[in-house]
Amino acid sequence: MEDWRVGLVTFFSVLAGLLAIGVANEVYLRLSAAKIKVNGKHCYVTGGSQGLGKCVALDLARRGANVTIVARREEVLKEAVREIKACAIDPKQQQIEYVVADITNSSAAVEAIETAVTKQKQPIEYLFNVAGISNPGVFLEQSPELIRKTMDLNYFGTVYTTHEVAKRMVTENIKGGHIIMVSSVLGFFGLVGYGAYCPTKFAVRGLAEALRVELQAHGINVHCYFPGTIFTPGYDLENLTKPEVTKEIEGADEGMTPEKCSAGLFKGLERGEFGITTDPIGMLLRCGTRGVMPNNNFMLDTIISGLAWIIFAPWRVMVDRTVIKYASKQHSK
Amino acid sequence: MEDWRVGLVTFFSVLAGLLAIGVANEVYLRLSAAKIKVNGKHCYVTGGSQGLGKCVALDLARRGANVTIVARREEVLKEAVREIKACAIDPKQQQIEYVVADITNSSAAVEAIETAVTKQKQPIEYLFNVAGISNPGVFLEQSPELIRKTMDLNYFGTVYTTHEVAKRMVTENIKGGHIIMVSSVLGFFGLVGYGAYCPTKFAVRGLAEALRVELQAHGINVHCYFPGTIFTPGYDLENLTKPEVTKEIEGADEGMTPEKCSAGLFKGLERGEFGITTDPIGMLLRCGTRGVMPNNNFMLDTIISGLAWIIFAPWRVMVDRTVIKYASKQHSK
Numbered sequence: 001m002e003d004w005r006v007g008l009v010t011f012f013s014v015l016a017g018l019l020a021i022g023v024a025n026e027v028y029l030r031l032s033a034a035k036i037k038v039n040g041k042h043c044y045v046t047g048g049s050q051g052l053g054k055c056v057a058l059d060l061a062r063r064g065a066n067v068t069i070v071a072r073r074e075e076v077l078k079e080a081v082r083e084i085k086a087c088a089i090d091p092k093q094q095q096i097e098y099v100v101a102d103i104t105n106s107s108a109a110v111e112a113i114e115t116a117v118t119k120q121k122q123p124i125e126y127l128f129n130v131a132g133i134s135n136p137g138v139f140l141e142q143s144p145e146l147i148r149k150t151m152d153l154n155y156f157g158t159v160y161t162t163h164e165v166a167k168r169m170v171t172e173n174i175k176g177g178h179i180i181m182v183s184s185v186l187g188f189f190g191l192v193g194y195g196a197y198c199p200t201k202f203a204v205r206g207l208a209e210a211l212r213v214e215l216q217a218h219g220i221n222v223h224c225y226f227p228g229t230i231f232t233p234g235y236d237l238e239n240l241t242k243p244e245v246t247k248e249i250e251g252a253d254e255g256m257t258p259e260k261c262s263a264g265l266f267k268g269l270e271r272g273e274f275g276i277t278t279d280p281i282g283m284l285l286r287c288g289t290r291g292v293m294p295n296n297n298f299m300l301d302t303i304i305s306g307l308a309w310i311i312f313a314p315w316r317v318m319v320d321r322t323v324i325k326y327a328s329k330q331h332s333k
Numbered sequence: 334m335e336d337w338r339v340g341l342v343t344f345f346s347v348l349a350g351l352l353a354i355g356v357a358n359e360v361y362l363r364l365s366a367a368k369i370k371v372n373g374k375h376c377y378v379t380g381g382s383q384g385l386g387k388c389v390a391l392d393l394a395r396r397g398a399n400v401t402i403v404a405r406r407e408e409v410l411k412e413a414v415r416e417i418k419a420c421a422i423d424p425k426q427q428q429i430e431y432v433v434a435d436i437t438n439s440s441a442a443v444e445a446i447e448t449a450v451t452k453q454k455q456p457i458e459y460l461f462n463v464a465g466i467s468n469p470g471v472f473l474e475q476s477p478e479l480i481r482k483t484m485d486l487n488y489f490g491t492v493y494t495t496h497e498v499a500k501r502m503v504t505e506n507i508k509g510g511h512i513i514m515v516s517s518v519l520g521f522f523g524l525v526g527y528g529a530y531c532p533t534k535f536a537v538r539g540l541a542e543a544l545r546v547e548l549q550a551h552g553i554n555v556h557c558y559f560p561g562t563i564f565t566p567g568y569d570l571e572n573l574t575k576p577e578v579t580k581e582i583e584g585a586d587e588g589m590t591p592e593k594c595s596a597g598l599f600k601g602l603e604r605g606e607f608g609i610t611t612d613p614i615g616m617l618l619r620c621g622t623r624g625v626m627p628n629n630n631f632m633l634d635t636i637i638s639g640l641a642w643i644i645f646a647p648w649r650v651m652v653d654r655t656v657i658k659y660a661s662k663q664h665s666k
Contacts, residue, residue, distance in 0.1 A: 003339050106477035139547055140500050144439035144493055151484070155532060160477055167473050189625035190542025192550075198543040199488060199536035206535030209523025213652060214472055217525075217578075217660030245550075291622030292522035292645045305642060309635065312625045319546060327550030 018299050033272020034221045036178055039064035040093075042122040044113070046103055046161055047131030049076040051232030052182070054083070055262035056128050061087040066095040068116040068124075071131070074100045095120055103131060104152040109160035113168070123172045127165045127179045129158040132200075133234060134184075136242040139195030147196045154200035158182075159207055166215060175219040180269070181208045185228045185277075188285040192323050193246030209293060212274055225265050225276045226286060229255030245326040249319055254279070271296070284308045351632050366605020367554045369511055372397035373426075375455040377446070379436055379494055380464030382409040384565030385515070387416070388595035389461050390429075394420040399428045401449040401457075404464070407433045428453055436464060437485040442493035446501070456505045460498045460512045462491040465533075466567060467517075469575040472528030480529045487533035491515075492540055499548060508552040513602070514541045518561045518610075521618040525656050526579030542626060545607055558598050558609045559619060562588030578659040582652055587612070604629070617641045 043060045047053035048069025060067050061084045069084070071077050077098040088094040097119045101112035117123060132154045135146055162179055169177040186194050187201035208224035215222055229235065235255070239247075256264075256279060264278030274294045277283045286293075287301045288308030295301045376393045380386035381402025393400045394417045402417070404410050410431040421427040430452045434445035450456060465487045468479055495512055502510040519527050520534035541557035548555055562568065568588070572580075589597075589612060597611030606629045610616045619626075620634045621641030628634045 006336050006339055106481075139544060140496070140503060142496075144496060147492055147496070148439075148489065151488070151536070155484070155536075156481065159480055159532070163473070163475075163477060163480070170473060187539070190539055190544070190546060192543070192547040195540065195543045195547055198539035199492070200539075202535040202539030203484070203488075203532035206520070206523055206531035206533075207528065210525070210528045210531040211472060211523070213523060213656055214525040214528055216653060217656050217663075285624060289622050289624030291618060291641070292649050294649065295646065298646075302642065308624070309638060313628065313631075316625050316627060320549060323546055323550050330550075 018302070021298055023299075034176060034178070035272065036126070036266075036269045038126055040066070041125045042066045042068065042117075042120045043126040043128065044068050044070070044116055044124045044161075044165065045128040045130055046070045046157060048098075048128075049073065049080045051130075051234055052227070052230055052258040052261055053128070053130035054080050055258040056130060056265065057084050058087045059262050059266055060126075060128075061085070061094065061096065062089060064089050064094060065126070066097075066120055066122060068097045068099060068120060070099045070101050070103060070112050070116070072100065072102050074098075103157040103161055106156070106160045109157065110164045113161065113164050117168075123168060123174060124165050125169075125174055125177050127162065127177075129161055129179070129181045129204075131157050132182060134194075134197050134238050136193045136197065136238055136246060138193070138243050142196050150196045151200045151203070154197075155203040155207070158204055162207070162211070166211075166218075166220060169220055170218045176221070177219070178221045178223065178269070179211070179215070180223045180225060180265070181205075182225045182227065183208065185226050185282045185285050187224075187226055188289045191246065191319070192249065193243045208274075212294075221272075223269060223274055223276060225268070225278075226282050227256070227261050227265075227277075228279050228282050230258050230261050231255050232258050245323055248326075249322055254281075268296075284311065288312055351635070354631055356632075367509055367511070368605065369459070369599075369602045371459055373399070374458040375399045375401065375450075375453045376459040376461065377401050377403070377449055377457045377494075377498065378461040378463055379403045379490060381431075381461075382406065382413045384463075384567055385560070385563055385591040385594055386461070386463035387413050388591040389463060389598065390417050391420045392595050392599055393459075393461075394418070394427065394429065395422060397422050397427060398459070399430075399453055399455060401430045401432060401453060403432045403434050403436060403445050403449070405433065405435050407431075436490040436494055439489070439493045442490065443497045446494065446497050450501075456501060456507060457498050458502075458507055458510050460495065460510075462494055462512070462514045462537075464490050465515060467527075467530050467571050469526040469530065469571055469579060471526070471576050475529050483529045484533045484536070487530075488536040488540070491537055495540070495544070499544075499551075499553060502553055503551045509554070510552070511554045511556065511602070512544070512548070513556045513558060513598070515558045515560065516541065518559050518615050518618050520559055521622045524579065524652070525582065526576045541607075545627075554605075556602060556607055556609060558601070558611075559615050560589070560594050560598075560610075561612050561615055563591050563594050564588050565591050578656055581659075582655050587614075601629075617644065621645055 043065045045057045048057045049071035085096045099112045099115045101108050103109040183204040184201040187205040190198045212222040268276030273296045277286045287304035376398045378390045381390045382404035417429045432445045432448045436442040516537040517534040520538040523531045545555040601609030607627045610619045620637040
């Protein structure tokens, strides 16, 4: 054979092999994945009064679910319930409720679940842990109180609620329950300006990974969503405290509306994915820092992982240089 | 050219290319890395009364450092100070001190640093955040209090101490300070039995990654150590609560002594590594979940990353099957 033919045959053999593995994996995933089916089920959404949480609740109502939203401010919750009710496909059957609670307190989190179950007269089968805050800022200027507060809402709110709901799923023998956690692309890597925030989203990812392994023994499915920037009321607040250097690194903001994020989250859930991302950078980060996490698509994830390996090294160097550039600007002031 | 020659030439060209990149990267790393030089410096070690913390303190004394160890129990601290003093290479010059403090409380953590600096009459240039606990167990049987306690010591102890020490490094204009955090291989992936623990070690990793980027602006070097099993007093306690399924998955325990871990940690610090691992599984996990973290060795890390991609998929399937097997055993009891 001639040289170019050898190369071509090798190239296409490898490609065909990867394709075969990829297709087999896809078929397996599609067949084995636990499909979500929220119609008529009790879905519990923390942080459901605004932003992504409210959009998730709206989408659940559109799919025929009974929805309970949980947050701290009653008037905002009441308004959200009105909106969610308006989206119900079967307003007579679907029950939409709210519970006022500060879930960073473990007994309040447990009590809120008890109240929700009593109101709906139905155990929780879908838990969406959406409540969370982002407080970007210069780490050394942030107070220990703020650092603790961020962990309280982003991690402890999720872990307390998950702990209680999962216990109830086991005792009430609910098979096929789903627990969804919301991390962030900043749960994949650390960045300047997010010293208080990144650890909380890493913690949520660690919790999701550990519980995915552990709770499958009880037929409970765990998912973790890693959104990028979401244009919500919280996002406007974020920008007030975000350091300039962080803004420069993040560049022109390619964020998404909470509506689009929610739609993407449901797509991922319908495909039975564990780690769900809804934008190209999220996908790159997920594949680059997948580790022991399940693949979403063997072939695609493998290719993207290789890309991530190549792309992240120079990107990190660029980030490091920007940080040092800003520091010397500060000094020369 | 004949077929086999084409293959051979291609193979060796790729190999030579990778080798060149690897060597260049190695040289760059060696030249640019901030070398640790603890001789005569004030080194502050949390959790320094036993286990890995004490071994780190002993190694620091052997390198001529002034060491302050921090922990909660005074009698254990006193005994450790005696041992550390015995390792000093210049007992007349080197000062070894201890501070009794519960660093999970933010003001106690700050006060302990003030006390240490007063005692040593020298600012802290090396911070080793070693204090930590592991509480393996069945997640649903663990109490919310235990979940919080684990985060308190493993994350908040580290973040409070780091926050204060880094602020002082900046105001006292110490260039070339080093902050070392201790995560775990379980900061790379989640596992059954570690629902309370993994999130805390993920959080430490997130903190280290974010602060590596941010604090370089002040000439502060951040490192993160990811040990596997360490045979310490804490380890014996761990095994009392560790679920059977976790023990089966972990298999014959290939742990390391704290002395070996400390030696490996110092080797990594001397090479200027950000993410430090001291055993093959740790290395595999580091490369597999590196993401945006700096490479330690471009060529080697790339090869291991490929291996990790291949190895972790079937390993995960094995783990998932073991978990389900144990669950059905439980049910049939």
